Amino acid sequence: MVPLIKIEKRNDVPMALYFFTPFIAIILTILGGGIIFYILGFNPIEALKFYFITPISNLYGLSELLLKATPLCLIAIGLSFCFKSNNWNIGAEGQLTFGAIVGGGVALLFYNQEGFYILPLVILAGAIGGMIFALIPAILKTYFNTNEILVSLMLVYVSKLLLDYLVVGPWSNPEGFNFPETRQFSDSSRMPLLFEGLRIHAGIFLALAAVMLSWFVLYKTYLGFQIKVSGLSLKTAKYAGFKGNTMILVVFMISGACAGLAGVGEITGPIGQLHRMISPDYGFTAIIVAFLGRLNPFGIIFASLVVALTYLGAETAQIFLQIPKYTGQVFQGMILFFLLASDYLLFFKVKILSLKKNELRH
Amino acid sequence: MATDLRISNISKIYPGCVANDNVSLQFKSGKIYALLGENGAGKSTLVKILSGVISPDNGEVFLNEKNLKLNSPLDAKKNKIGMVFQHFNLFETLSVFENLSIDATEDNKSLRVRINEILKKYNFSIDLDVPVLNLSAGQKQKVEIIRCLLRSPKVLIMDEPTSVLTEQETEELFISLKKFCDEGILIIYITHKLKEVLSLCDEVAVMRKGKVVSVSQTQNEKVETLANKMVGQKLAKIRKKINISKNKDEIFKVKHLNFYSDDPFETNLINLNFSVKKGECLGIAGISGNGQNELFQILSGEIITPDTSIIFRNKEIAKLNPKQRREYLMAFSPEDRISQAAVPELKIFENVALNNFKSSNFFEKGLVNERKIKEHSKKILSDFSVNTDNVELKSQFLSGGNLQKLILGRELITAPELLICYNPTWGLDVGAISYIHETLIKINDQEKSTILISTDTEELLKLSDRIAVIYKGTLSKIMPSEEVTPEKLGVLMGGGSID
DSSP: OEEEEEEEEOSOOOHHHHHHHHHHHHHHHHHHHHHHHHHTTSOHHHHHHHHHTGGGSSHHHHHHHHHHHHHHHHHHHHHHHHHHTTOOOOOHHHHHHHHHHHHHHHHHHTTTOOOTTHHHHHHHHHHHHHHHHHHHHHHHHHHHOOOHHHHHHHHHHHHHHHHHHHHHTTTSOTTSTTOSBOOOOOGGGSOOBSSTTOOOBTHHHHHHHHHHHHHHHHHHBHHHHHHHHHHHOHHHHHHHTOOHHHHHHHHHHHHHHHHHHHHHHHIIIIIOSOBSOSOSSHHHHHHHHHHHTTTOHHHHHHHHHHHHHHHHHHHHHHHHHOOOTTHHHHHHHHHHHHHHHHHHHHHEEEEEEEEOGGGOOO | OOOEEEEEEEEEEETTEEEEEEEEEEEETTSEEEEEOOTTSSHHHHHHHHTTSSOOSEEEEEETTEEEOOOSHHHHHHTTEEEEOSSOOOOTTSBHHHHHHTTOOSOHHHHHHHHHHHHHHTTOOOOTTSBGGGSOHHHHHHHHHHHHHTTOOSEEEEESTTTTOOHHHHHHHHHHHHHHHHTTOEEEEEESOHHHHHHHOSEEEEEETTEEEEEEEGGGOOHHHHHHHHHOOOOOSSOOOOOOOTTOOEEEEEEEEEEOOSOTTSOOEEEEEEEEETTOEEEEEOOTTSSHHHHHHHHHTSSOOTTOEEEETTEEOTTOOHHHHHHTTEEEEOSOIIIIIOOTTSBHHHHHTTSOOTTTTSEETTEEOHHHHHHHHHHHHHHTTOSOOOTTSBGGGSOHHHHHHHHHHHHHTTOOSEEEEESTTTTOOHHHHHHHHHHHHHHHHTTOEEEEEOSOHHHHHHHOSEEEEEETTEEOOOEEGGGOOHHHHHHHHTTOOOO
16 A cells, blocks of 8 residues: 545635644744754753743733834735735845935934934935835846846845945044944934834834835825735736736835834844844845735734744853854744645645555556 | 557546547557647546546546556556656756656665656656756756656656647657557547647547547547547537628738747747727637737737837837736737636726726826726626626636626726637637627627637637638638638648638
């Protein structure tokens, strides 16, 4: 007897289950993490506690969680516009960096000035920066048929190298002893803090506003309708006469603006200047957030909190268990893979058949 | 040794469609057999059964009187049935030799020797060590043929082999096939191209709607006789009242329509010129794959071709996209209901919103006006007797006939001056077909015009006022339908000429 695996498409997938599978993926990730800790020689229960509970067991931890979730949520909201319409922008990290460069540039112009108008200008500059940078893959896609996955990904390194050059070269702090960083921004360029002593800042309102706005645009406007149809069937979108190229440009601009806002939120929030490491790959991790949140604005809020926790957990685990903080990426990777696997099982059923040897199929 | 392949009473039924209806055929080596039929006639199903890809509901296959159990492609290979599909199964980035060695059982050295023998014997010139992506379509096909020959097949089945070949390559292929035949390989050649059948094959079986309708010697056949058998001779009994449209205005006029594509699976269109009068139905006949897809997309504005002039109601619209053309009161019903005209995952009212006019106010100032769309959808559902009144229903739960009624309703409720439809009754049951035919006739009665692109001759003769035939991207002269007979259409569809 030879077991045979047959995979069939399921005809009717209940929507409730579709939104439930992310939870299954998270549970599996926690179990998988436990196994990894066990293999590494740690008590899995204790290690998981350090990972998922200790970081948010006090007010400071909760503030850190929201602080990390803010950029993830903002970027993922932007990405959901692209992904829903079949545009694969995976260069949000580059758009974040370029947004931070442009926003940071404006902040540096005003480094020795005060004024209520400075912060809005900086934020606006950041959004425009991200938007412009996202327009590059979009324009190349619409007019030269390039693949946006490759172009947007490669541009990440362009913007990171540009940032490198600026912070060691022209923009480096003249009083900074040649450290690769710019001057500190003036207080007028900094996001107001919400609570004394905690790092959580007003950027979170930008993220919440983005959630509301995106829900409205995606579900209540003609643009949202076009995005939905294009995502389901490009052939239908063409037949309906939607302006495909305009839509590509618009979704990339939205996505880039959100990433740019996230970048400017980081430098005007917790960081306060430009240096090499302004983002622990928020732009890439946000791809996982977008899919874990099912490209739904409210799902994305939830997903950004979960994924932000893996960043915090990794730091706590590094401090208390001396595990490299890169385990955070392991957890993020596991979430994505478990989610993809659950989705696969959601849309396809696997049948195991037994056949006699002479019936063995190819 | 002579080979004798016998198919006995094969039936295969898919939901809503009988693909093979009690098919029995006999083939003997030493001859080239043609299996002729339109798309959807059941040829491919039969071939898939012979190559073990699908199994029949009923019936048996005998090779030299041995009953074959063809449960998988592997079984077909074991029984020395070789198959070359229309779309190649090759790894583009691997070399020719690597492609051939994948499922070989011998070591590379002796395999190479054997391949070289085959290359020499049949005069194939292919470099074994270049990646497959560098080969032309004809060379790729040769690689597929070599793969079959390596297994010294008794039966070789070729599925529409010339659809991607140049004239030159087609000639070379025919020479090789005749050689294989002389060596005792039984060749079954599947096609809808009549001329190829006449020039290559000895015997021809014609299939229509799942049945074998004729088996004959090709020497007794002509293009016309085969075409008639292929498309069916039934003359339309109910014919619409011909519109007396001699003196009416031309509402739609196409000039210099040319289309060139690099894609070998697309058909180039060469200088099409035609016009449609008010209240008239212009039928465009043809065997599928002769440029209808491309023509429809150009008329709807999905493809914009340079230097073409399309005049509609005295306005030049050749550069407008489908949405803009709709504003001028054109409407379109594409062939592909499920992935183009509608999105199955969307709700009925969302699919209705795809045909969006400025005046319909579905999207006021960029916002969705759901109430308006739903009202409008309800009206379509009742006016066009779709068997539901739930506009929130996902379209995937509608039957083909009801979905088509919804689509036609969506296109017609705005009272367009011209409707362009492509195979509007494809795959529908009799009831839905007659409803849609009545609807199309009604439009003409209301002095609105239609262009009907269809592969169904009966439908064309029933509905059209004038008919033209598209063949290999060129359009025949346009004939008043009272002068057209199924025979004439058959000749033109097969690439022949009349008068």
